[in-house]
Each structure stands twice: as structure tokens, then as C-alpha cells.
Amino acid sequence: xxxxxxxxxxxxxxxxxxxxxxxxxxxxxxxxxxxxxxxxxxxxxxxxxxxxxxxxxxxxxxxxxxxxxxxxxxxxxxxxxxxxxxxxxxxxxxxxxxxxxxxxxxxxxxxxxxxxxxxxxxxxxxxxxxxxxxxxxxxxxxxxxxxxxxxxxxxxxxxxxxxxxxxxxxxxxxxxxxxxxxxxxxxxxxxxxxxxxxxxxxxxxxxxxxxxxxxxxxxxxxxxxxxxxxxxxxxxxxxxxxxxxxxxxxxxxxxxxxxxxxxxxxxxxxxxxxxxxxxxxxxxxxxxxxxxxxxxxxxxxxxxxxxxxx
Amino acid sequence: xxxxxxxxxxxxxxxxxxxxxxxxxxxxxxxxxxxxxxxxxxxxxxxxxxxxxxxxxxxxxxxxxxxxxxxxxxxxxxxxxxxxxxxxxxxxxxxxxxxxxxxxxxxxxxxxxxxxxxxxxxxxxxxxxxxxxxxxxxxxxxxxxxxxxxxxxxxxxxxxxxxxxxxxxxxxxxxxxxxxxxxxxxxxxxxxxxxxxxxxxxxxxxxxxxxxxxxxxxxxxxxxxxxxxxxxxxxxxxxxxxxxx
Numbered sequence: 001x002x003x004x005x006x007x008x009x010x011x012x013x014x015x016x017x018x019x020x021x022x023x024x025x026x027x028x029x030x031x032x033x034x035x036x037x038x039x040x041x042x043x044x045x046x047x048x049x050x051x052x053x054x055x056x057x058x059x060x061x062x063x064x065x066x067x068x069x070x071x072x073x074x075x076x077x078x079x080x081x082x083x084x085x086x087x088x089x090x091x092x093x094x095x096x097x098x099x100x101x102x103x104x105x106x107x108x109x110x111x112x113x114x115x116x117x118x119x120x121x122x123x124x125x126x127x128x129x130x131x132x133x134x135x136x137x138x139x140x141x142x143x144x145x146x147x148x149x150x151x152x153x154x155x156x157x158x159x160x161x162x163x164x165x166x167x168x169x170x171x172x173x174x175x176x177x178x179x180x181x182x183x184x185x186x187x188x189x190x191x192x193x194x195x196x197x198x199x200x201x202x203x204x205x206x207x208x209x210x211x212x213x214x215x216x217x218x219x220x221x222x223x224x225x226x227x228x229x230x231x232x233x234x235x236x237x238x239x240x241x242x243x244x245x246x247x248x249x250x251x252x253x254x255x256x257x258x259x260x261x262x263x264x265x266x267x268x269x270x271x272x273x274x275x276x277x278x279x280x281x282x283x284x285x286x287x288x289x290x291x292x293x294x295x296x297x298x299x300x301x302x303x304x305x306x307x308x309x310x
Numbered sequence: 311x312x313x314x315x316x317x318x319x320x321x322x323x324x325x326x327x328x329x330x331x332x333x334x335x336x337x338x339x340x341x342x343x344x345x346x347x348x349x350x351x352x353x354x355x356x357x358x359x360x361x362x363x364x365x366x367x368x369x370x371x372x373x374x375x376x377x378x379x380x381x382x383x384x385x386x387x388x389x390x391x392x393x394x395x396x397x398x399x400x401x402x403x404x405x406x407x408x409x410x411x412x413x414x415x416x417x418x419x420x421x422x423x424x425x426x427x428x429x430x431x432x433x434x435x436x437x438x439x440x441x442x443x444x445x446x447x448x449x450x451x452x453x454x455x456x457x458x459x460x461x462x463x464x465x466x467x468x469x470x471x472x473x474x475x476x477x478x479x480x481x482x483x484x485x486x487x488x489x490x491x492x493x494x495x496x497x498x499x500x501x502x503x504x505x506x507x508x509x510x511x512x513x514x515x516x517x518x519x520x521x522x523x524x525x526x527x528x529x530x531x532x533x534x535x536x537x538x539x540x541x542x543x544x545x546x547x548x549x550x551x552x553x554x555x
Contacts, residue, residue, distance in 0.1 A: 173417075173421070176410070176414055176417065176418060176421075177418070177421060179407070179410060179414075180414075180418050183408065183410070184405060186389075186401075186405070187401060187405035187407065188418075189368075189369065189388070189389040189390045190367060190369065190389055190393065190398070190399050190401065190405065191390075191418045191419060191421045191422075191470070192390045192393040192394055192421045192422035192470065193390055193418075193421055194388075194390050195390070
């Protein structure tokens with residue numbers, strides 16, 4: 001029972017990160033019908049930018065309070081990621097907006113490689129220790145169940161951001177324009193909406209969430225690396241499909257569910273396979289789920305019919 | 311206010327050519343609209359009427375010629391900026407945002423405005439004009455009937471406070487009673503001084519309401535005249551009003 005509770009908690013932490021990244025996938029898909037496979041790399045750029053900023057600041061003024069350091073690092077990560085995403089859309093995807101679907105998809109994979117390679121040039125091939133500015137000392141709220149402050153921060157921060165995003169999209173004039181544009185670019189422009197701006201904004205917003213996810217992810221594991229975005233990116237994409245791509249609530253639900261399944265699966269995989277597989281095979285679960293969803297419910301948990309947008 | 315001289319047209323099309331998917335759908339037309347007029351554009355399917363309206367609203371580019379609105383060349387201005395100048399299009403097929411509520415659809419019409427008090431007033435005006443819309447404000451617009459959607463589409467366009475309203479087949483697929491109601495609304499809008507360019511399949515109805523009309527045929531304007539003249543024109547009657555010549 002304790003193991004289950006512990007794994008559920010761990011799942012919630014990693015699921016929150018997946019959810020933040022999945023939102024970026026799903027927003028861009030909703031508005032352009034594009035799977036932006038480079039989105040996972042934005043998380044990596046966020047983590048490594050924060051790493052550089054934080055370590056530099058630590059060198060310059062060693063007395064700076066850790067939370068301020070983290071705040072500045074996070075802010076820098078968000079700004080850099082937003083710029084990267086803006087340029088990505090402007091330079092790579094915009095020209096392909098009316099191209100056959102395969103062209104932007106392959107371009108997205110290309111952008112992903114490009115970002116990874118650039119990051120490798122800038123930050124090298126080595127794993128970097130990411131400063132854990134929020135404590136990772138476990139507490140034991142319930143006998144046998146451990147949770148540390150960075151995990152709590154991850155869950156709480158993700159929840160706040162997600163609520164904020166939902167409010168933005170459902171309650172504001174800007175959100176209304178985003179939803180209108182997602183449904184019909186042409187008619188939205190007839191309402192006076194600058195569709196290009198809304199699309200840029202969607203990319204930039206998704207990138208800001210990915211930056212937060214990247215910093216939280218690196219803070220949890222204490223590691224940053226030029227290829228660190230690949231797996232969470234793929235998982236978040238799975239989460240977006242699981243929840244119903246194009247659907248905000250779906251991305252959040254999909255992220256959390258995926259995190260939980262993965263963590264619980266990892267906790268029991270040894271028992272399940274009689275010791276044949278250990279918990280390092282936990283990635284299996286995400287992709288088994290992806291396969292099952294695509295076969296039995298391609299529209300995802302909360303998906304309507306698959307969007308008819310081109 | 312810019313030029314309000316009644317003899318200067320609010321909109322001028324000069325030798326406008328529009329190509330659409332490789333073929334030239336509009337082959338050089340001239341057309342003028344004067345302030346406060348209700349002018350209709352009739353013609354057979356595929357004559358280029360919808361294409362012309364889309365080019366006026368800015369969702370299609372020109373292949374040649376010039377568009378002058380209120381003394382300014384707007385040929386290359388994007389659609390979202392034209393709306394700000396006062397050109398609103400109620401597109402063919404209504405273009406309702408089916409996943410937004412009725413109220414959200416209407417508020418999208420006021421997207422370019424920031425005068426919230428006046429927007430609320432205008433919303434109320436739309437509700438009085440279209441009482442059936444008011445009962446369905448929180449409903450997802452995709453669940454409305456065709457006639458209700460058309461009313462929402464017109465109400466939405468009005469919320470941008472247009473000076474030139476382009477209507478693309480507002481009667482399409484609707485029952486006669488609903489069509490009558492929609493034309494009442496069009497008349498009200500015209501009486502408020504909005505200039506209207508109306509594209510209609512239902513030429514009889516359109517010519518009854520319009521002061522002037524243009525007949526389009528295979529991408530060109532073939533006949534033009536006042537509503538009465540066109541109604542009386544044997545060629546028009548034969549081709550578009552369903553009468554034997």
C-alpha cells in the first residue's frame with residue numbers, strides 16, 4: 001500500500017511536467033494541425049538556459065538567496081524559449097502553412113535535430129549538474145511515504161500555471177480569439193483577428209510552459225543535458241494524444257494519467273514480469289499506452305472527432 | 311470622418327481581376343458603391359460573386375486592377391485591417407464558430423473594439439433585432455439551426471460597427487419565413503446608414519430591396535441598372551428570375 005501511494009505521488013510529479021509540455025503540443029496542434037516535434041527540445045533549452053544563468057549568477061554573487069536565483073533562472077529560460085519558439089514558427093513553419101501535412105511534420109523533426117545540435121555546440125555533450133535550489137530532502141508526511149519540497153513545488157506550480165492557462169483561454173478576449181482562430185483562420189481574420197499574431201502567441205505561450213517544465217524537470221533530477229528534451233517530449237506528445245490532441249483539458253489529464261501509469265508501472269514491473277524487467281524499463285508503459293489509444297480510441301480520452309482542420 | 315461627399319463612391323472596383331486556383335474567376339470588373347446604398351450583385355452559380363466579395367473583404371488577393379475604399383487603395387491590405395476600416399463580410403455558409411457559444415460568436419464581432427459600454431449596448435440592440443438569438447446565448451453555436459446561425463453571423467458582423475457590409479447569400483438554404491426576417495434586418499441596417507453590397511441567388515428578392523444591381527456572368531459584369539430596371543429587363547428576367555423569355 002505504501003509503495004502504491006509513493007508511486008502515485010511520484011507519478012503526479014512527473015505527470016505534472018508531462019502535462020505542462022503536452023499543453024504546448026496540443027495548443028499548436030489545435031491552431032495549426034501541426035505536431036511540433038521540436039517542442040520537447042524547448043524544454044531542454046529552458047533547462048540549460050536556466051543552468052547557465054544560475055551558475056553564472058552563483059559565481060558572481062554567491063550570497064544570492066536560492067529562490068531568487070531560481071526565479072531569475074526561470075525567467076531567463078522562459079524568455080529564451082519564447083524567442084526560440086517564435087523564430088521556429090516564423091522561419092520554419094509559417095511558409096509551410098498551406099503545404100501538405102507531411103512537409104511541416106518532417107520540418108519539425110528537422111528543427112528538433114537542429115536545436116539538439118545547437119545545444120550540443122553551446123553546452124557540450126556532457127551531463128551537467130543542475131543546482132537543486134529547492135531542497136530535495138525528503139519529508140515523511142505519512143509513515144513510509146516520502147515527498148520533498150521540489151516535488152511539492154512541481155505539483156503546485158504546474159497546477160497554478162494550468163489553471164491560469166485555462167482561465168486565459170476560456171475567459172479572456174484573447175483566449176476567445178485563440179479558440180476562434182483554431183476553428184477557422186479565415187473567419188477569424190474577418191473578425192479583425194491578426195491570425196499570424198495569434199499563431200505566434202500560441203507557440204510562445206507553449207514555449208513558456210515548456211521552459212517551466214524544463215526547469216522543474218532538471219530541478220527534480222539534478223541533471224541537465226542537450227538530449228534531455230527528447231524523452232519527456234515524446235512522453236508529453238503521448239500524453240496529448242492520450243487526452244485527445246487539440247484539447248487543453250485532455251493534455252492535462254493525459255499528462256497526469258501517463259505520469260501515474262508510468263510510476264505505478266515502474267513500481268510493480270518487477271513483480272509483473274517475475275523479475276525479468278526492472279524499473280528502468282518504465283518507458284515501456286508510455287508507448288504501450290500510445291499504441292492502445294491509437295488502436296482503440298484514436299480521439300483520446302476527452303477528444304471529440306479528430307479535428308477536420310487541414 | 312473622411313470624405314463624405316455624396317458623389318464620391320465609398321467603394322470602387324477598377325478593372326478588378328481575381329484568379330482562384332489557377333483559373334481567372336473574375337475577369338476585370340468595374341463597380342461602384344455610394345454611401346448608404348443597398349446594391350445587389352446577382353448572377354448564376356460560378357459567376358464570380360462570392361470570389362468578388364472575398365476579395366473585397368481581403369481573404370483573397372487580386373490578380374489585377376484596384377480596390378479603392380473611402381479614397382484609399384486597399385488592394386493589398388489584409389482582411390483584419392480592412393475590418394478596422396469598416397468593411398465587414400458575412401461569408402457564404404455563415405462562417406459561425408461552431409465550438410464557441412452564441413454569445414462568444416457575437417463578441418468576436420466586437421473583437422476590434424475596446425469601448426466595452428458601447429459593445430454591451432450594441433449587443434442589446436442585436437438581441438432586440440434578433441430575439442431568437444437572445445434565448446440561445448450560452449448554447450454552442452454549432453447546435454443552432456441554419457436560420458439562427460445566419461442571424462448570429464449578421465449580428466456578429468454588425469458588432470464591428472461596419473460602414474460597408476458585404477452579405478454573401480444570406481438566404482441560402484433557409485425557409486421563406488426566415489428569409490423574410492433576415493431581409494427585415496438587412497433593411498433596418500440599411501436604414502441606419504450602412505452601405506450594403508448583397509450577393510444573392512434569389513434575384514427577385516434582392517432586386518426588390520436594392521436600389522441598384524449588377525448582374526455578373528462568367529466573371530464579368532453583363533448588365534447594370536436600378537433595381538426596377540433590372541426587374542423589368544427581359545434578359546435578366548429570362549436568365550435569373552426564372553421566366554421564359
